[in-house]
Amino acid sequence: MLGYFVRRLLIMIPTLMAISIVIFTIINLPQGNYFSTYVAELQSSGERADLKKMEFLEHEYGFDRPLWQQYLTWAGGLLRGDMGYSFRYNLPVNKVVGDRLFLTFVVSFATILFTYIVAFPIGIYSATHQYSIGDYLLTFIGFLGLATPSFLLALVLLYFANVEFGISIGGLMDPRFFGHSWSWAKFASVLDHLWIPVIVIGSAGTAGMIRRLRANLLDELQKQYVVTARAKGLSPLKVLFKYPLRMALNPFISDIGSLLPQIISGAVIVSVVMSLPTTGPMLLSALRSQDMYLAGSFLLFMAFMTVVGVFISDLALALLDPRIRLQKGAER
Amino acid sequence: MSGRSIELGAGEAPQHFVSRTPFDPYAVEAMTSSQERYYRASQWRLMWWRLRRHRIAVASGFLLLAMYLSLPFCEFLAPYGLDARNTDFIYAPPQRVHFVADGRLTAPYVLGFDYHLNLRNLRRVYAPDPQKVEKIRFFCRGGRYRFWGLFPTDYRLFCAARGGQLFLLGTDRLGRDLLSRMIYGARISLTIGLLGVAVSFTLGIVIGGIAGYYGGWTDILIQRAIEIIQSFPHLPLWMALSAILPVTWSPLVVYFGITIILGLIDWTHLARAVRGKLLALREEDFCTAAVLMGARPRRIIGRHLLPNFMSHLIASATLVIPNMILGETALSFLGLGLRSPMTSWGVLLNEAQNINVVALYPWLMLPVANVILTVLAFNFLGDGLRDAADPYH
Numbered sequence: 001m002l003g004y005f006v007r008r009l010l011i012m013i014p015t016l017m018a019i020s021i022v023i024f025t026i027i028n029l030p031q032g033n034y035f036s037t038y039v040a041e042l043q044s045s046g047e048r049a050d051l052k053k054m055e056f057l058e059h060e061y062g063f064d065r066p067l068w069q070q071y072l073t074w075a076g077g078l079l080r081g082d083m084g085y086s087f088r089y090n091l092p093v094n095k096v097v098g099d100r101l102f103l104t105f106v107v108s109f110a111t112i113l114f115t116y117i118v119a120f121p122i123g124i125y126s127a128t129h130q131y132s133i134g135d136y137l138l139t140f141i142g143f144l145g146l147a148t149p150s151f152l153l154a155l156v157l158l159y160f161a162n163v164e165f166g167i168s169i170g171g172l173m174d175p176r177f178f179g180h181s182w183s184w185a186k187f188a189s190v191l192d193h194l195w196i197p198v199i200v201i202g203s204a205g206t207a208g209m210i211r212r213l214r215a216n217l218l219d220e221l222q223k224q225y226v227v228t229a230r231a232k233g234l235s236p237l238k239v240l241f242k243y244p245l246r247m248a249l250n251p252f253i254s255d256i257g258s259l260l261p262q263i264i265s266g267a268v269i270v271s272v273v274m275s276l277p278t279t280g281p282m283l284l285s286a287l288r289s290q291d292m293y294l295a296g297s298f299l300l301f302m303a304f305m306t307v308v309g310v311f312i313s314d315l316a317l318a319l320l321d322p323r324i325r326l327q328k329g330a331e332r
Numbered sequence: 333m334s335g336r337s338i339e340l341g342a343g344e345a346p347q348h349f350v351s352r353t354p355f356d357p358y359a360v361e362a363m364t365s366s367q368e369r370y371y372r373a374s375q376w377r378l379m380w381w382r383l384r385r386h387r388i389a390v391a392s393g394f395l396l397l398a399m400y401l402s403l404p405f406c407e408f409l410a411p412y413g414l415d416a417r418n419t420d421f422i423y424a425p426p427q428r429v430h431f432v433a434d435g436r437l438t439a440p441y442v443l444g445f446d447y448h449l450n451l452r453n454l455r456r457v458y459a460p461d462p463q464k465v466e467k468i469r470f471f472c473r474g475g476r477y478r479f480w481g482l483f484p485t486d487y488r489l490f491c492a493a494r495g496g497q498l499f500l501l502g503t504d505r506l507g508r509d510l511l512s513r514m515i516y517g518a519r520i521s522l523t524i525g526l527l528g529v530a531v532s533f534t535l536g537i538v539i540g541g542i543a544g545y546y547g548g549w550t551d552i553l554i555q556r557a558i559e560i561i562q563s564f565p566h567l568p569l570w571m572a573l574s575a576i577l578p579v580t581w582s583p584l585v586v587y588f589g590i591t592i593i594l595g596l597i598d599w600t601h602l603a604r605a606v607r608g609k610l611l612a613l614r615e616e617d618f619c620t621a622a623v624l625m626g627a628r629p630r631r632i633i634g635r636h637l638l639p640n641f642m643s644h645l646i647a648s649a650t651l652v653i654p655n656m657i658l659g660e661t662a663l664s665f666l667g668l669g670l671r672s673p674m675t676s677w678g679v680l681l682n683e684a685q686n687i688n689v690v691a692l693y694p695w696l697m698l699p700v701a702n703v704i705l706t707v708l709a710f711n712f713l714g715d716g717l718r719d720a721a722d723p724y725h
Contacts, residue, residue: 018560026569029576147654147707149661152681152700159690257563265567269662273685283568284666287575299568306563 004318012311019303020078024071026299027292035063035087037290074293078300084293088286093297097282101301104267104278108305110194111202111263116252119206123213127248128240130218139214142207150266151273154200158274161196197274201266205259212255213248220244253320256313260306379643382720389716392709399706403519407477410512411491411498414675416475418497418507421445424458426502426510426695433465441467444496455692466496502695504683513675514699520676521657522706524591528656529649531595536602537645541633543603544610551607558600566597570659574668583674590669594656605648609641643721650714654707661703677703 035054058064074084083093126135173189220226221244229239271280279298286295363371373381383389402409418424427442444464450457474491478484492498501510543554573593577586613619614637622632663669664678665685672679680699683689689696 015556015560015563018556019563022560022564026572026576030578143708143711144704146711147658147704149658149665149681149700149703151662151665152684152697155684155687155690155697159687162687261563261565264565268565268567268571269666272666284571284668287571287668295572299564299572302565302568303563306565310563 001318005315008311008314012307015307016304017075019307020075020300021071023296023299023303024067024074027296028067028070030290038087074296083297086286086291086294088289088291088294093294096294097279097297097301100277100279100282103276104264104301105305106190107194107197107201107267107271107276107278108260108263110198111205111267112256112259114198114202115206115209115259115263118202119209119213120252123210124217124240124245126210126214127217127221138210142210145203145207148203150200150204151269153203154196154270154273157196157200197267197270197276200270201263204266205262208262209252209255209259213252216250217244217248220247250317250320253313253316257306257310260309264302264305375643379717379720383716386716386719388712392712392716395709396706396713399518400522402515403522404480406515406519407479408487409489410509410515411474411488411500412509412512413475413477414508414513414516416508416512418503418509420447420507421458421497421499421503422505422507423456423693424497424499424503424507425693427460427497427499429468429500439467441465441493442496442498442500464496466493466498468498469493501698502693504680504696510680510695510698513680514677514702517675517677517680517699518702520587520670520674521660521678521703524587524594524660524676525653525656525710527588527591528594528598528660529653531592532597532599532602532652533645533649535595535599537606537638539599540603540606541610541638544607545614545629545633545637547611554603554607558603561597561600564597566659567662569597570594570663571666571668574663583671587670587674590660590663594659598652598655601652602645602648605644606641609644610637613637613640643717647714647717647721650710650717654710654714657703657707657710 035058039051039054063070077084081094083097085091086093086096089096122138126138129135173186173193221240223244226239226244229242230236234242267276267278268280268283270276271278272284275281279301283295283298285291286298370378383393407413412418424445427445429440429442431437431440433441443460443462444466445458446461446464447456447458449455468490469492470490472488472491473486474488476484476486490498499509499511501514503509504513539554543551570593573596574590577589581589610633614632619632619636622636627635660669660676661678661681664676665681667682670676670679677699681697681703684696684700
């Protein structure tokens with residue numbers, strides 16, 4: 001088990017390195033840099049830009065050096081927890097993003113929790129009542145959840161939450177808590193606002209998980225040992241919970257790998273619509289204005305969350321399922 | 333006692349039943365005609381038989397077929413042109429189609445609008461006027477347009493009564509008919525998924541084929557690369573990539589750029605499927621035989637291995653298309669995808685971006701119904717195809 005843990009941890013290093021290289025390439029692909037975009041913007045609005053100053057700044061931030069040197073500086077800074085400098089905000093990226101990363105994490109975590117809590121009973125019901133009206137209905141709702149673009153669902157839910165429950169539109173908390181330090185009231189307000197984004201972001205993932213849990217449980221329920229257990233006269237609940245359910249639970253853990261990118265993707269677009277103080281809206285504006293270090297840090301943070309999430313789920317899976325840690329070096 | 337049954341005299345009837353019909357050693361294996369039909373059917377025919385049992389999938393398939401077949405004729409199907417503005421009818425609500433007048437069934441008609449401005453909140457108020465009965469005309473002459481941009485004509489499937497209006501789904505902030513725009517938008521939204529899948533299909537088959545056939549280091553490298561790509565959240569990556577597309581590009585080039593971006597990230601699932609199947613199949617005898625006969629890898633992959641799981645690939649590709657349609661919708665909605673002269677459902681939804689629309693002009697959200705319908709249909713069809721893809725199972 002320890003060997004598996006170490007091996008898995010070591011794999012993460014080249015993965016993260018490759019990811020950081022990919023991200024650095026992407027944020028450097030657009031023509032020009034923040035300053036040239038800025039100069040062009042100024043010139044198009046008829047203002048004069050101080051080209052001398054811009055050149056000085058470009059030199060100061062190393063934009064005139066070769067790309068690999070820029071990458072090394074950036075990556076080296078990341079290792080020390082320095083995410084670079086946001087030109088638009090004139091602040092270190094750390095300062096700009098601080099709370100947002102945390103809130104992104106909170107929203108994502110709550111969404112995963114929501115997905116589990118909803119998918120678990122529905123999946124079991126669907127599998128044990130295969131081809132019943134309830135099963136068809138739930139399957140259809142699941143499909144609908146997969147097909148509805150989340151941003152529109154967010155808009156509609158937001159509107160109804162405002163009309164029915166009087167929850168303030170947009171944001172993760174009531175406007176009166178902006179800039180205040182964390183308190184119970186602020187926490188409660190966040191909880192009040194959290195449920196809409198969580199439902200919206202979680203709907204697609206929940207639908208997928210229900211379908212997988214249902215399929216797995218159905219496979220398991222047809223096996224001989226279940227028939228034997230029934231024949232021996234075990235109570236249906238015990239037959240269900242003792243073994244088949246445990247076997248069918250694997251997707252709950254292994255799916256984090258595919259669930260996390262989905263949730264983060266969903267969170268980006270939903271938070272733009274709902275103007276949540278998470279990473280989404282800021283990433284969008286950073287991409288638009290070529291604020292490269294800010295955009296790069298967001299992308300890296302999202303990828304990092306996924307990689308760590310997959311790592312944790314792999315470990316949990318290895319703990320639960322002996323088959324996985326026994327086959328050494330095999331593909332997961 | 334024991335000898336009696338053997339020493340049967342002539343004419344003596346046997347003690348047990350003996351069939352007098354001639355003995356046919358193949359009698360047991362003879363098949364009924366329906367069985368024979370089944371065993372002689374080609375793989376595609378078997379798939380079709382199996383798919384036919386999945387009624388929702390078949391219905392979805394026909395729906396999609398109808399949608400795609402309508403794409404070349406959208407100029408003819410739409411009552412108005414893509415950019416035809418009716419400045420007198422800005423934010424007009426959808427008109428109801430009536431079939432009954434004075435208690436009798438008549439040709440379908442709509443009621444014209446009475447318009448006034450509510451001076452207190454400056455909202456445009458449109459009230460249907462029972463006096464203005466405007467019959468919908470069919471196969472009529474509407475505004476002029478160029479069919480496929482080539483032939484000038486003015487025939488349309490249906491249009492408003494002379495001097496009247498026909499906004500079955502309302503109008504937007506410039507007074508453009510939403511239904512017409514949705515019909516035009518289908519061209520972009522439906523094809524972008526197909527083109528994107530074509531890109532990722534090619535990538536998936538080539539890269540997955542290489543990984544699965546050669547194995548070893550190539551395989552390990554490609555596997556790692558796939559894992560890295562998959563650990564990116566799709567949407568932010570799409571956003572970053574489409575932010576790269578220069579603003580100066582023409583809309584058509586941007587359209588192709590977006591398709592390629594969509595395809596670039598989604599090939600990983602297909603590549604994995606191809607690789608897994610190839611790994612299993614290359615150990616089969618027919619593959620060894622082909623190698624011994626001197627076939628080159630490209631021929632073995634393309635000629636002997638790929639056809640074996642093409643059906644699986646098509647099924648999984650069908651399930652990827654809805655992702656792409658949703659992806660394009662999301663990107664255009666954020667303003668990072670297609671831009672305004674190009675009209676896709678996502679671009680239309682871009683106008684429904686703020687909460688006012690939900691409260692005041694909810695019909696602007698209608699394009700989403702098309703998105704949902706298309707995505708649902710693709711999902712059902714893909715599900716059916718996947719079940720049918722393995723007819724011998």
